[in-house]
Amino acid sequence: MSRVAGKVVLVTGAGSGIGRATARLLADEGATVIVTDINRPGGLETVQQIGGRARFEEQDTSREADWKQVIDDILAREGRLDGLVNNAGIAGPYPSTFESETVEQWQRMLSINVQGVFLGCKHGVPAIRSSGGGSIVNLSSLAAFLGTPNLAAYGASKGAVRQFTKTVAIDCARKGYKVRCNSVHPGVILTPMGEGIMPDDKAKERVRRSIPIGDFGAPQDIAYGILYLISDESRFVTGTELVIDGGMNAI
Ligand SMILES: NC(=O)c1ccc[n+]([C@@H]2O[C@H](COP(=O)([O-])OP(=O)(O)OC[C@H]3O[C@@H](n4cnc5c(N)ncnc54)[C@H](O)[C@@H]3O)[C@@H](O)[C@H]2O)c1
Secondary structure (H helix, E strand, C coil), rough: CCCCCCCCEEEECCCCCCHHHHHHHHHCCEEEEEECCHHHHHHHHHHHHHHCCCEEEECCCCCCHHHHHHHHHHHCCCCCCEEEEEECCCCCCCCCCCCCCCHHHHHHHHHHHHHHHHHHHHHHHHHCCCCCCEEEEECHHHHCCCCCCCEEHHHHHHHHHHHEEEEEEEEHCCCCCCEEEEEEEEECCCCHHHHHHHCCCCHHHHHHCCCCCCCECCHHHHHHHHHHHHHHHHHCCCCCCCECCCCHHHC
């Protein structure tokens, strides 16, 4: 009940899916959670489900001005920042191959999935440092390890997050910042995004059969991994990749 007691943690994209489950679990384990999302009703619903020790702030993670505002507000209101979960992301349209993808779609994907994570680290690290140190978790994907013919830009974006996470981890460690940074790599998780890449029941069954453990993951399965990386239990862990995928990456 108190694995992250007293910590202040920002979770982006927490109005749905993995972000919501993570915000709820962190709050259950004693953290004060700042829930952000471009989806205001979703974010407010998450805060309502937590029912205390949480507040919502609207944020587009691809915009630097929004990051400055959110971090300034946290330091002014909560007085510290101990953890940051760069979870916000998009996956569509599905399918989109390297031949069908437009430049506009490609740039939108990278501006949210990669630039959003870059900005989170850029503005999150000084705030966490000034609070005495802490942990950043970046949501990458199983897609960072495999070719993703029907999700071309998405796969590229998650590969970038995987690599960038190690850069931040090593730079912070060598500079003595006491800020750890790790990536989490979900397989197929039943959220609005996960459902979106399986257009019908037949496709869903085909994907299910491809998962060695025999079923899809739930948002909580990812949230437990993030909880560990945000908590001090992982104090010696930085620059690593936590794959939570029912065995898919081991085939
Ligand atoms: N569901 C899966 O199978 C799966 C697999 C691998 C990785 N992931 C990653 O996990 C993370 C969460 O995914 P999910 O499945 O919970 O998706 P989801 O669609 O349920 O939730 C994503 C949330 O991010 C928000 N968001 C989108 N763009 C934003 C922006 N610019 N600024 C702020 N918020 C924004 C959305 O409004 C939404 O609430 C994503 O980074 C995703 O790529 C998911």
